[in-house]
Amino acid sequence: MWKEELRRLLLKPLPPFDFHLMARQAELSPWKFDGRGIIRVERIRSGRVITIFIESDGTVISVGFSDLKISRRDIEDIREKLEWCLAVSEDLQPFYDLAKNDKFLRKAVSDVRGYRILCDPTVFEGAVKAICNQNTSFKMTKIMVRNLVEKYGGGAFPCPRTLTEASVAGLKECKVGYRAEYIRAISRLDLETLKSTSTEEARRALLKVKGIGPHTAALILQRGLRRYDSFFIDLWVRRLMRRLYFNNEAVSDSDITKYAEQNWGRYRGLALQYLLMDMKNLM
Numbered sequence: 001m002w003k004e005e006l007r008r009l010l011l012k013p014l015p016p017f018d019f020h021l022m023a024r025q026a027e028l029s030p031w032k033f034d035g036r037g038i039i040r041v042e043r044i045r046s047g048r049v050i051t052i053f054i055e056s057d058g059t060v061i062s063v064g065f066s067d068l069k070i071s072r073r074d075i076e077d078i079r080e081k082l083e084w085c086l087a088v089s090e091d092l093q094p095f096y097d098l099a100k101n102d103k104f105l106r107k108a109v110s111d112v113r114g115y116r117i118l119c120d121p122t123v124f125e126g127a128v129k130a131i132c133n134q135n136t137s138f139k140m141t142k143i144m145v146r147n148l149v150e151k152y153g154g155g156a157f158p159c160p161r162t163l164t165e166a167s168v169a170g171l172k173e174c175k176v177g178y179r180a181e182y183i184r185a186i187s188r189l190d191l192e193t194l195k196s197t198s199t200e201e202a203r204r205a206l207l208k209v210k211g212i213g214p215h216t217a218a219l220i221l222q223r224g225l226r227r228y229d230s231f232f233i234d235l236w237v238r239r240l241m242r243r244l245y246f247n248n249e250a251v252s253d254s255d256i257t258k259y260a261e262q263n264w265g266r267y268r269g270l271a272l273q274y275l276l277m278d279m280k281n282l283m
Contacts, residue, residue, distance in 0.1 A: 018114030019056035021277070022086065025118040028129055028142060029149040030157050038118075041149075042081075043156040044074045052078060054086075058114075061086065081121040087226065090116070095228070095267045102263065104244045105271055108278035115277055117270070119226045123191035125157045126224025127206075130216045131182050140175070147174035148183075163187040182211025191224070199227045221269075228270040231260050240275060243283055 019037075026033040030041040037055030044050060051066035063082060065075075083089060096113075099105040120126040132144040151174055152158035152166060163171070164187040171180035186209055194202040202225060206217040218232035233241075233253045241256045242248055260268040275282065 017056075017058060017088075017116065018112065019058055019061065021112055021115040022118050023054075027138075029146045030153070030155060031118070041155040042078065043153070043159075044070065045077065046071075046074075049154050049156050052082075054082065061088065084226075085119050085121055087116045087119070092116070092270075095270055098264065098267055099271070099274075102271075104282055105264075105274060108274040108282065111278045111281055112274060115274060117222060117226060117273060119223055120157075122157075123194055123220065123224040124160050124186070127186050127191060127212075127220045128157075128163070128183055130219040130223065131179050131186065131211060132176060133219065134179060134211075134216060144174060144176050144179075148176070160187040160189075179211070182209075185210040186212070194225060199225075199229050202227070203230075218269075222273075228268075229266045230269040231257060231272055232269075233257065236276065236279070237272065240279055240283065244275070 023033045023038045025031075026038045026040075032039040037053060040052045040054070042050060042052055048067065050070060053064040053066075055062050061082075063078070065078075096109055099109045120129065128148070129141070129145055132148075133141045136144075148163075148171075149155065149157055151170075152162050163183055166184070168180045168184065171183060176183060189209065194205060197205070199221060202221060203217050206212050206220055207214070212220070215232050215234065218230045221227040221230035222232075233256055238253065238256065241259070242251060245259060246255070260272065264271040
């Protein structure tokens with residue numbers, strides 16, 4: 001429930017910024033979109049679990065808390081996390097300039113201008129969610145993540161140590177199946193150090209981890225590290241790219257990847273997300 005009397009802090013994003021498009025991405029626990037704004041459950045330094053309410057008029061982002069006794073230190077921690085998650089300080093004008101030379105990307109930018117990727121606050125959270133997304137439907141991914149959050153995080157996302165100490169049997173009760181071993185393996189690593197590495201260095205490090213292949217690594221790079229040069233190919237991407245840029249020819253995945261690298265460079269992952277967001281209007 002939204003409460004107007006909640007203590008608030010303000011985040012000021014650089015325009016253009018479409019909060020609604022970002023909010024629609026809040027589908028995996030402990031994120032939630034309730035039609036008005038984004039809700040996230042978070043564990044603060046004291047160990048208490050609080051609910052964070054995020055809304056925006058498109059210019060200023062307003063943040064409220066369910067606990068009025070939250071400390072100033074906790075507020076600043078939350079501010080730092082949300083500024084990262086919501087990408088409020090990023091200037092995407094160079095990407096918009098690049099899009100002007102591509103008729104499909106130009107239309108996508110026009111249709112969903114201001115879209116930004118909603119990232120998880122830690123690389124670890126993004127990695128666990130990417131592993132849960134392996135070889136299954138998004139509906140099932142939501143169930144797995146929700147179960148992990150409820151069983152091991154008390155509503156917030158569980159910390160790495162908690163999942164490291166969890167038994168394989170206990171994790172499998174969350175419907176993660178064979179992914180239980182992979183989740184335990186990645187829980188032992190300090191993934192936050194990847195934020196200070198290049199995209200290629202981070203990709204190589206992720207591919208050395210048990211259970212992480214190229215597609216999962218690409219998702220972690222996008223959702224956990226916000227690397228706009230992280231490009232992946234799946235069934236939908238293959239169909240979209242062939243239709244738009246190869247006249248429906250059955251070109252190889254390497255041809256698609258090469259096209260993206262040559263034409264979109266360091267923004268190839270972001271370009272892909274814009275095309276996917278506007279796919280119904282492009283195909």
